[in-house]
Amino acid sequence: MDEVNRMFSGNTVDTTRIWGDHAISVMINALQMAYPGFPKSTVPWRPNALVIAPIQAFQFAFTSSSLVHHPNNAPVILVPEKLTEDLSKEIFRLSPAGKDVEAQTFLIGPVSEIVEHQLKAMGLTTLRIGNARPYETSVSVSEYRLAHSPMSGQGRKNVFLLSGEVYAEGMAAVGYAMHEGLPVLLSKRMEIPHEVQRFLIEHPTLNVFIVGSEASISREVEAQIRAKMKGSVIRISGLSPYEISVNFSYFFDPHTGVGWGRNQPGKGDAFSSVPANDWQLGVISGLFSHLGKHAPLLLIDRNKIPQVVQNYLRYLNPVKKSSQPPYMHAFVFGNFDSISYETQVHLEEQIILQEH
Structure with a gap:
């Protein structure tokens, strides 16, 4: 690893490392x-x-x-x-x-x-x-966001509901909240905190997007929310945090406009990648969802790219008949202890232009 630190810039032709x-x-x-x-x-x-x-x-x-x-x-x-x-x-x-x-x-x-x-x-x-108190604070921030509306209409009509107990499954939603200004509420797995219940009762027409599997927000909690709301209740789930990040990036709801909708091959999408066990880097990466390439977050591990992420990137990066743009790009965050150089090179292999 010391040799890598001395010899390499940490960037490849299609990946940029934000060092630290x-x-x-x-x-x-x-x-x-x-x-x-x-x-x-x-x-x-x-x-x-x-x-x-x-x-x-x-x-x-x-x-x-x-x-x-x-x-x-x-x-x-x-x-x-x-x-x-x-x-x-x-x-x-x-x-x-x-x-x-x-x-x-x-x-x-x-x-x-x-x-x-x-x-x-x-x-x-x-x-x-x-x-x-985090659950009260999630309500206070959400109320403030609704009272001081974002420029995006999405942030006035929709909210995210994430786990307040574990972070990995909800991490992918953070960058999108920065991108469009959707309020972010927090819940326990088996019960909706009283403050959050009150907020939902006071705003019954909001559409609620639950991000996470039943392992982080239970089916019972989802049912309670459906019983309270006049708006839609939609869950974006998956078998792992990695799959949830892929499904979140792929997702688009035509009725509300919510979702990245990164689901068409050959569009030259850009992504951020952080380890699934580092929420701080996940939050930091959201800045690149807000500005620039407006990059969704895909979760990986320090030493490997999960197969579900590899499959998604390959789907978005088909073989092309020419070398004309658009091209894909990826941002990785932290030093080689966060995401190894070998993993970054493997990421480059998934997104580099594939020509006949």
């Missing part, structure tokens, strides 16, 4: 790719706000994802109890404009007071949403 030895360094590199410019971001699409979520708990980051979409254009910043020097410098570089939003930074759940004071000392306004 830990989540914060990967996140900063992703932010600098998405919002380039120094000493401050200079692009017209620079952030309008920032979503600040605690780095230690996936629930708050997942539910915060709906706030990313325009007009907020507010990337999720995962933070520890105190901003590091690198994080402070990056937040300064991003310098969110704060135009037509209630604050330049949205603090989700139990973000520490130390971080809040640091942000204020940088001259940024703050707004707290939620508390230390």
Whole structure:
């Protein structure tokens, strides 16, 4: 592995690695790719706000994802109890404009007071949403998202319901929530938390998209939701987190417009890939669902690409009679301890142009 670190750039002709030895360094590199410019971001699409979520708990980051979409254009910043020097410098570089939003930074759940004071000392306004209880916070963020509607109509009429107990099966929905602004509610496997029940009763016409198998959100919970809602209730499931990520990428609902609909061969699709056991990289990858190639997330392992993902990529990448575009692309996140170089090369083999 040391030889690989010395010899290779970490990129291939159709894959780009967003480097970092830990989540914060990967996140900063992703932010600098998405919002380039120094000493401050200079692009017209620079952030309008920032979503600040605690780095230690996936629930708050997942539910915060709906706030990313325009007009907020507010990337999720995962933070520890105190901003590091690198994080402070990056937040300064991003310098969110704060135009037509209630604050330049949205603090989700139990973000520490130390971080809040640091942000204020940088001259940024703050707004707290939620508390230390994840299910209540998922409702608070969802209510805020509905009250301050995203530019996409999808975020006004539809919600995601993900597990608040395990993360792998719901991870693929996070990037789409950033892409279209759908609120993200959380549930327990065997019961709907009281706060979430109340939200659904108060918004009976919403369409609910359950992302995950019955191992993460039970059939009984689904039945309870169907009994409460006038809108549609649709589950996107699979036999594993990998298959769920494939099915989510493939899915499109013509009645609501919800879904990536990446289901036509030869379109030159781009994807992000992270290990199924790393929710932080999953959240970070969502930035590339919000901007740029608008890439869905496909889950893999450090040392292998699951067969269901390989089959999907091969389906989307048929043999072509010419070398003309479009071409496929993949982003991988983290260092070689997150996704090995060999796995990245194997990913390249799945998506490179296949010619007669």
